Amino acid sequence: MIPRKCTIRYGTSITPNFAKLIDAVPPSDADFNSSVVAVEKRIIENKDLAKLRRPSLSAILSAISDQRALYLWQKAKIDEMGLSSFKAYMTDRMTIGTRTHTRVEEMLRIGHDEAKLAQIIDSEKQAAIRNYMKSALPIILEIQDPESAICEKRVRHPMLAYQGRFDAVVKYKDHWSILDWKTAPARSSFSQQGEDSLSYVSYVRQLAAYASAFNYDVRYENSPIAKQGLLVSLKEDGAPAEVYQISEDEMENTLGDVKEKLKEFWNKVMSSKQANIDLAYKPAN
Numbered sequence: 001m002i003p004r005k006c007t008i009r010y011g012t013s014i015t016p017n018f019a020k021l022i023d024a025v026p027p028s029d030a031d032f033n034s035s036v037v038a039v040e041k042r043i044i045e046n047k048d049l050a051k052l053r054r055p056s057l058s059a060i061l062s063a064i065s066d067q068r069a070l071y072l073w074q075k076a077k078i079d080e081m082g083l084s085s086f087k088a089y090m091t092d093r094m095t096i097g098t099r100t101h102t103r104v105e106e107m108l109r110i111g112h113d114e115a116k117l118a119q120i121i122d123s124e125k126q127a128a129i130r131n132y133m134k135s136a137l138p139i140i141l142e143i144q145d146p147e148s149a150i151c152e153k154r155v156r157h158p159m160l161a162y163q164g165r166f167d168a169v170v171k172y173k174d175h176w177s178i179l180d181w182k183t184a185p186a187r188s189s190f191s192q193q194g195e196d197s198l199s200y201v202s203y204v205r206q207l208a209a210y211a212s213a214f215n216y217d218v219r220y221e222n223s224p225i226a227k228q229g230l231l232v233s234l235k236e237d238g239a240p241a242e243v244y245q246i247s248e249d250e251m252e253n254t255l256g257d258v259k260e261k262l263k264e265f266w267n268k269v270m271s272s273k274q275a276n277i278d279l280a281y282k283p284a285n
Contacts (some may be wrong), residue, residue: 003274004053005022005053006275008055008063009277012281013071014071014075015090016280017059017062019055019063022053023053025157025166026266027184032259034159035157037227037251037255038227039225042218042221043216044158055162057206059211060162060262061206064168067281071282071283080279093188096132099126100129100234103120105232108140108230110146114141128236131249135234135241135243142173143171145171150220150223152165152166153214157216158211159216160262162210163213164210166178166179170230175228176226176228177226178211179232181217181234205257207231208251208258209255212253228248229251229253230243232244244279
């Protein structure tokens, strides 16, 4: 039987995103029940399932999250600066984030050579990115064998039916951990509230989900199992980054929460018979 294809609109009605032509084939109950973070061995995905087009993790979590606060923030910014300026602002933020990730990866490749690290930081012409690099420096010096870090790789979960890209897998304080660099502005809820913010909960979900996918993905069979998470909040003023080390127990517990989110997503997809499914937030009339 040929699976149904569908395109999912998610995010907000102001700036919607699309997961295009995914195959509407959810994980089985057995796969939901048996999936963990700290797996014993990696597995090869069923050959029929491997042919399916899967949604990204970020698309899934966004599609079933309450986007009202984001919508209101977007609307307020547009009222303040106008639509074209808002789009330019968002493009600039995305560019800074992407460029920062690239430069921090270059720093990891250099290792603990502080002279070379200082040189590469000074070579960055954009002040915002240079400050984020300065913020990352103390953490990079604490990462063990940073040259062996696995950076910016795609993963696909053979059991839970999502894919995506993680920032890095590193060894930190004797634990292999999946790492996520965050470049949140100083006024963001995460920068101000840390573990008490809703963003923190969302970020830890991402870490647990990516760790599970990495640990199952047979393409990384020669790599260590990442049992912990490392959430690093880079500071736009160049101050040392804040580091949140997520324990193995918290990662496993959070994966349970992720699986509930995945079930909610697939319930919405499977309950619709439409080829185009609109899950983007829009205010009620």
